[in-house]
Each structure stands twice: as structure tokens, then as C-alpha cells.
Amino acid sequence: xxxxxxxxxxxxxxxxxxxxxxxxxxxxxxxxxxxxxxxxxxxxxxxxxxxxxxxxxxxxxxxxxxxxxxxxxxxxxxxxxxxxxxxxxxxxxxxxxxxxxxxxxxxxxxxxxxxxxxxxxxxxxxxxxxxxxxxxxxxxxxxxxxxxxxxxxxxxxxxxxxxxxxxxxxxxxxxxxxxxxxxxxxxxxxxxxxxxxxxxxxxxxxxxxxxxxxxxxxxxxxxx
Amino acid sequence: xxxxxxxxxxxxxxxxxxxxxxxxxxxxxxxxxxxxxxxxxxxxxxxxxxxxxxxxxxxxxxxxxxxxxxxxxxxxxxxxxxxxxxxxxxxxxxxxxxxxxxxxxxxxxxxxxxxxxxxxxxxxxxxxxxxxxxxxxxxxxxxxxxxxxxxxxxxxxxxxxxxxxxxxxxxxxxxxxxxxxxxxxxxxxxxxxxxxxxxxxxxxxxxxxxxxxxxxxxxxxxxxxxxxxxxxx
Numbered sequence: 001x002x003x004x005x006x007x008x009x010x011x012x013x014x015x016x017x018x019x020x021x022x023x024x025x026x027x028x029x030x031x032x033x034x035x036x037x038x039x040x041x042x043x044x045x046x047x048x049x050x051x052x053x054x055x056x057x058x059x060x061x062x063x064x065x066x067x068x069x070x071x072x073x074x075x076x077x078x079x080x081x082x083x084x085x086x087x088x089x090x091x092x093x094x095x096x097x098x099x100x101x102x103x104x105x106x107x108x109x110x111x112x113x114x115x116x117x118x119x120x121x122x123x124x125x126x127x128x129x130x131x132x133x134x135x136x137x138x139x140x141x142x143x144x145x146x147x148x149x150x151x152x153x154x155x156x157x158x159x160x161x162x163x164x165x166x167x168x169x170x171x172x173x174x175x176x177x178x179x180x181x182x183x184x185x186x187x188x189x190x191x192x193x194x195x196x197x198x199x200x201x202x203x204x205x206x207x208x209x210x211x212x213x214x215x216x217x218x219x220x221x222x223x224x
Numbered sequence: 225x226x227x228x229x230x231x232x233x234x235x236x237x238x239x240x241x242x243x244x245x246x247x248x249x250x251x252x253x254x255x256x257x258x259x260x261x262x263x264x265x266x267x268x269x270x271x272x273x274x275x276x277x278x279x280x281x282x283x284x285x286x287x288x289x290x291x292x293x294x295x296x297x298x299x300x301x302x303x304x305x306x307x308x309x310x311x312x313x314x315x316x317x318x319x320x321x322x323x324x325x326x327x328x329x330x331x332x333x334x335x336x337x338x339x340x341x342x343x344x345x346x347x348x349x350x351x352x353x354x355x356x357x358x359x360x361x362x363x364x365x366x367x368x369x370x371x372x373x374x375x376x377x378x379x380x381x382x383x384x385x386x387x388x389x390x391x392x393x394x395x396x397x398x399x400x401x402x403x404x405x406x407x408x409x410x411x412x413x414x415x416x417x418x419x420x421x422x423x424x425x426x427x428x429x430x431x432x433x434x435x436x437x438x439x440x441x442x443x444x445x446x447x448x449x450x451x452x453x454x455x456x457x
Contacts, residue, residue: 013293020289020297024304031308035315042318135259136380136411145386184408 051086051098054116054125060088060095069210070218076202078102078110078195087211094119094211097203100129103195107187108132111141115196119211121162121204126154126196131188138188153189156180162200170197229352237359243336244367244420245427250334254368255416257327259379262386264372265365267327272361274309274331276354278302279345283353286346298341306332336360367423374419379410 044065051064068086073079078101086098096118103111111131116124128141139145143152156179162170171177172190181189203210213219243249250271258264281301282289289297310328313321331337340360345353376382381404385396409415 009292013290016288016290017293017296020300024300028304028307031311035311038315038318039311042314134411135263136376136385137408147380147382147385184406 050114050127050129051116054114054127055088055096055098056124059124060090062087062089062092064088064098067215069213069215072219074202076198078104078198085210087215088116089211094207096124097207097210099199099203101195101199101202103191105187105194106131106133106191107138107185108134111188111191111195113192113195113199115199117162117200117203119203119207121200123157123160123162123196123200126157126192128154128192133188134185138185140182140185141188141192153180153182154192157193157196162197162204167197167201170194170200230355233352233355233359237356237361237363238366239363241360242363242367242427243339243360244364244371245424247336247339249339250336250364251420253327253330253334254364254371255413255420257330258368258371258375258416258419259411260376260382260385261369261372262384263327264368266324267330268361268365268368270324270327271331271334271336271364272358274302274306274328275337275340275357275361277305277309277357278337278341279353279357280350281305282341282345283348283350289346294342294346295338298338298346302337302341303332336364371416371419371423374423375410375415378407379415380404380406 047065064086067089068084070082070084071077071079072082074082077083077099080102083100085100088095088098096116098114098116101113101115103113109132111133112129113126114129115126118124127143131139131141133139133141135145140147140153143154146152146154165178169177170179170193172179172181172186172193174181174186175190177193179189179193181193209219237243241247244254253267257267278301282298285301306328313324313328340357344356348356373383376385377399381398381400383397383399384394387394387396410419
């Protein structure tokens with residue numbers, strides 16, 4: 001059996017490690033490049049499907065995914081790194097804003113929501129786009145996981161106006177508000193309700209500036 | 225590769241060396257995902273795939289991997305393969321990805337993959353290593369199915385909730401009816417430990433009973449029992 005010196009062993013193992021690393025990293029990057037177009041296409045389809053759930057496809061006739069404004073970091077919406085607001089119009093007239101909002105106070109961390117709101121502050125639909133709420137417990141905020149198929153919890157926001165309900169009552173019943181929650185998982189419901197309320201208030205306050213901004217432009221500071 | 229080593233691999237994976245009940249590796253994903261049966265089995269299926277591919281890759285490359293740096297190489301190979309499987313599923317099997325997708329990256333955190341690569345694939349030929357990976361994965365699947373089923377049944381009174389996301393024509397079974405008060409601790413993290421503990425106790429009890437029976441029975445002259453066949457290997 002050949003005995004190698006320490007230096008030779010180090011160089012030998014290091015070069016083998018380098019070869020393996022190069023081999024597998026290039027395999028990964030090849031796969032990445034090959035899969036990119038298909039993945040982007042399905043992400044686009046997924047976003048479109050979600051938007052159709054919260055905003056009826058017939059309600060607007062502009063290219064929704066191209067008509068957006070970029071937001072800088074907006075604490076009011078829980079957006080630490082900014083986000084996008086999509087604007088639905090029908091023959092040029094404002095129909096609704098689709099606002100990304102983050103509820104920082106979910107039971108298992110952040111809950112990302114997409115909320116569609118018309119200029120008067122009436123909610124057209126809400127969907128949780130990303131969350132880690134307890135399966136079987138708090139995940140009823142996602143209608144696909146909701147046990148009550150016929151009347152998903154999240155649909156109670158549909159058609160509700162922020163102005164009519166009022167900021168004081170835009171809470172779950174347990175906190176003296178008007179919205180239902182499921183027993184055993186109040187925190188998830190409270191987080192979604194409050195975040196939806198913040199999005200509605202944001203839309204109500206800023207809809208003029210938001211609809212007027214040039215498509216694709218970036219709003220640094222949204223002024224009151 | 226012959227029938228005997230196939231049976232041995234199967235017996236080890238499914239029962240004697242069961243990754244969920246005996247090796248107790250990969251507890252983190254097992255406990256986290258087993259809140260219902262559908263999720264649990266989905267994670268198990270994704271694990272089978274990754275373990276089979278990882279074992280196959282390492283067993284094929286085993287003669288080129290120096291002993292001193294085997295662990296970093298294993299980790300490199302497993303992580304790359306999981307990434308590749310994840311991306312390919314996302315791109316070309318998108319329907320399946322929507323169901324299994326979130327579980328695939330989780331598998332990297334599962335020690336059982338690294339454990340089987342180190343304990344088996346690094347010393348055996350590619351075909352038996354692949355079978356070992358599949359069998360270990362199957363062993364994990366049945367434990368996950370039982371665990372998920374029990375927790376879901378006690379915690380929510382249902383079985384197969386979420387099945388409609390995989391097969392839209394099927395719907396979950398309400399076992400205890402609408403009046404059932406959810407016994408939530410079964411779904412919460414402590415319930416995972418209680419359920420797994422009980423399952424391991426039951427497993428050990430069955431094994432002890434079988435051993436006691438085998439000891440009482442006079443030794444047969446011709447037939448070789450399963451236990452002996454396995455311990456001979």
C-alpha cells in the first residue's frame with residue numbers, strides 16, 4: 001500500500017473535492033437553465049389564477065400583470081422590502097387595486113396576502129399566497145385547506161366595505177369586531193383580518209396617487 | 225443481486241431497521257409533517273425518490289470518493305440531486321409538484337438520506353443500493369401513514385383530509401361525524417411525540433412477543449426463519 005505524505009494527501013483530496021464540486025454545480029446550473037422557462041410560465045399561470053379568484057376576469061380589460069406600481073418599503077402593509085400593486089381598469093376607469101400585504105403576526109410567522117380592493121375601500125377578494133400556519137388548525141385561511149368547502153372562512157371579506165364597517169369594527173368577533181374566526185386558531189384569523197383592514201385603508205387613502213402613477217414606476221414615499 | 229439480498233433489503237427497510245421506528249433518523253420532518261395522512265404519505269413518496277437517486281449516485285461513484293472527504297462529497301451530491309429533482313418536478317411535472325413540491329427541499333434536512341448513503345450505498349453495488357433506498361423509503365412511508373392517520377383521526381376526526389388536492393374526485397372521510405370536538409393536542413407538536421412514542425412501544429411489543437414465541441418453539445430443522453436469514457447477512 002502506498003503511503004502519502006500529509007501534503008500530498010491534502011492536495012489530492014482537495015482536487016477531488018474541486019472536481020466533484022465543479023461536476024455537480026454544473027449539473028445544477030444546467031438543470032436550472034433548462035427548467036427556467038417552464039417554471040416561469042407556471043408561476044405566471046399561478047399568479048393569474050390567483051388574481052382571477054379575487055377579481056372576476058370580466059371586471060377589467062387592461063393587461064393586469066403589466067399595469068403595476070412598485071412600492072418601496074411600506075411598514076403599513078408589512079412590506080419590508082417593498083412590493084407591487086396591480087391596477088385593474090375597465091376602459092381606462094379604475095376598477096380595483098390588487099395589493100400585496102404581509103401580516104407579520106401569524107401564528108407561525110408571516111402570512112402573505114393578496115387583497116383586491118376597489119377605490120371606495122370595498123374588498124373584492126382576499127387570498128393567502130404564502131403562509132406556514134399549523135396544518136389542520138390555522139391553515140383554514142387558505143380556502144383549499146378549509147374544511148368548510150361551501151363557505152370558506154376567507155370569503156367573508158368579499159364585498160365588505162372598509163368605510164361601512166369602520167376601522168374600529170374591522171376585527172374578529174373576539175376582539176369586538178364583525179369577522180368570524182375558528183375556535184382554536186384565533187391568531188391566524190386575527191392576523192389576516194387586521195392585514196386586510198390595513199390594505200383596505202391603504203387603498204382608500206392612496207387610490208388617487210396609486211391609479212395615477214405611471215405603469216411600472218416606483219413610488220418611494222406614498223404621501224398621506 | 226439475487227432474491228435473498230432483495231428480501232433482506234426489504235425486511236431491513238420495512239421492519240428490522242425501519243428508519244422511523246428503529247433508526248429514528250429524520251425525526252424533524254417526520255414529526256412536523258405527520259399532522260395528516262395525505263401530507264405524511266406525500267413526504268414519504270418524495271423521500272423514496274430522493275433516497276433511491278442518492279443511493280444510486282453514491283454507489284456508482286463510490287470508488288472515486290476518498291474516505292477522508294466522503295461526508296462533504298455525500299452532502300454535495302445529495303444537495304445537488306435534491307435541487308435537480310426539485311427543479312425538474314417544478315418544470316415538467318408541475319401538477320405533482322404542487323402536491324409534493326414543498327416537501328422535496330425538506331428532505332435535505334432528513335438525516336436518513338445521509339445515513340443510508342454512508343451505511344449502505346458507500347459499500348454496496350448500485351442496484352442493491354437503489355433497492356435499499358426504496359425499501360427504507362417505503363418503511364418510512366408506512367410509519368408516516370400510521371402516524372399521520374392516528375394524529376388526524378384523534379385531532380380532527382377525519383381521514384385523508386387534503387386528498388382532493390391530489391385526486392379531485394375523492395373527498396376526506398368524516399370518521400366521527402360533525403359533532404366531534406377536535407382533540408387538538410394530537411395535531412400540535414406534542415401530539416407528534418406522544419403518537420410516535422406509542423407507535424415505537426407497540427413495535428417493540430410486537431417484536432418482543434415474536435422473539436418470545438420463537439424461543440419457546442422447538443427449532444425447525446429445515447426452514448430458515450426470517451430472523452436468521454437477516455442476521456446471517
